Amino acid sequence: MSSQPLAPSKGAKRITNAQLAPGDIIVSTTDAVASQVIRQWTHSKISHVMLYLGHGQVVEAVAEGVVARSLTAALHEATLAMAFRKKGLSHKVVQNVLTYARAKAAEKRAYDYGGAAGGGARANPAACRALLGVSVGLLAAELACRSASRGGWQDPEKYYCSELVLEAFERAGVRLVDTSPSVSVPQQIVDAAQKGVLAYVGHLR
Numbered sequence: 001m002s003s004q005p006l007a008p009s010k011g012a013k014r015i016t017n018a019q020l021a022p023g024d025i026i027v028s029t030t031d032a033v034a035s036q037v038i039r040q041w042t043h044s045k046i047s048h049v050m051l052y053l054g055h056g057q058v059v060e061a062v063a064e065g066v067v068a069r070s071l072t073a074a075l076h077e078a079t080l081a082m083a084f085r086k087k088g089l090s091h092k093v094v095q096n097v098l099t100y101a102r103a104k105a106a107e108k109r110a111y112d113y114g115g116a117a118g119g120g121a122r123a124n125p126a127a128c129r130a131l132l133g134v135s136v137g138l139l140a141a142e143l144a145c146r147s148a149s150r151g152g153w154q155d156p157e158k159y160y161c162s163e164l165v166l167e168a169f170e171r172a173g174v175r176l177v178d179t180s181p182s183v184s185v186p187q188q189i190v191d192a193a194q195k196g197v198l199a200y201v202g203h204l205r
Contacts, residue, residue, distance in 0.1 A: 012082075015202030017071055020083055022054035023094040024201060025165055026071075027189050028081040042120045044187035049161045050074055051101050051168060052083070059101040061111055061164040068105040075205060083201035084193050086174060096172035104159060112158035119162070119185045121145050151182040162186045 020026075027046040029035050038047040050060035052071065059068045075081050089097075129141045136144065159167070166181035166188075176197055177188045192198045 013200070013202040015083065015204060017056055017204070019202065020052050020054075020071075021085060022052060023086065023089065023097055024052040025084045025086075025189055025198065026050050026052055026058065026075075026081055026204065027084070027186055028075060028078040028205070030077040031079055032077060038116075038120070038186070042123045042185040042187060044123075044185055044190075046080065046082075046186050046190060049165045049186045049189055051097070051165045053098055053102070059098075059105050059164070061104075061109075061159045061161045063111055065111050066101075066104045066107075066109040066159055066164060068102060071204075078205050080203075081205035082190075082203050084189060084198040085201050086169070086176065086197070087199050089174065093172050093174065097168045097174070100168040100171045101164060104164060110158045112155050112160045112163065115151075115154035115158065115163055115182055116160035118147075118151060118154055119160070119183050122179075122183045123185045123187070151180055154182040162188065165189075 027049050029039065029045070029047045035047040039045065048060070048062075050058040052058050053068065056071050057068060058071050058074050059066065060074055061067075125145055129138070129145050131141075154163070162184040163181045166176055166184050169176050170181055176192050177184060179188070189198065193200055
């Protein structure tokens with residue numbers, strides 16, 4: 001992908017749900033305080049990632065856990081939503097990606113707050129050290145933030161948004177980013193598109 005602007009008002013391609021395909025990755029953001037905190041903490045311009053299942057449905061890791069629901073509901077408060085696609089995948093690989101994600105929703109896996117915070121700590125180590133240093137001291141904060149950068153805050157039984165989507169692809173044999181899903185941040189999906197790993201499909205919002 002060329003240097004595609006995130007703002008849909010700057011010449012981006014507008015698409016409808018009908019132009020999405022199963023296995024597409026949708027990134028989004030809202031005006032909610034939580035979204036703003038995530039963007040600042042992770043040095044991201046987007047705050048959420050979800051996987052399109054087809055037939056107007058997505059699977060995503062949100063506060064209530066891993067859920068499958070309509071794309072309309074998932075984007076209800078979104079001020080920005082972009083879709084990306086990994087081209088060249090066989091039908092079998094795509095189905096493996098979707099099956100993994102659906103299974104985590106069926107299992108009602110909980111949201112991984114520790115993992116999400118750890119991903120942010122890897123993306124923004126200075127903020128991690130500053131925040132923790134106030135309560136535990138600089139040395140302990142440094143050790144804790146290093147642990148976070150290696151996935152030490154992640155719970156293997158839980159998922160946060162980018163972790164779920166990237167793990168689903170990785171389990172199907174497709175690696176989209178250089179880091180482990182357990183220390184990922186949403187911005188890495190956009191970065192993967194900038195590097196040509198993912199193709200830009202268009203803006204839904």
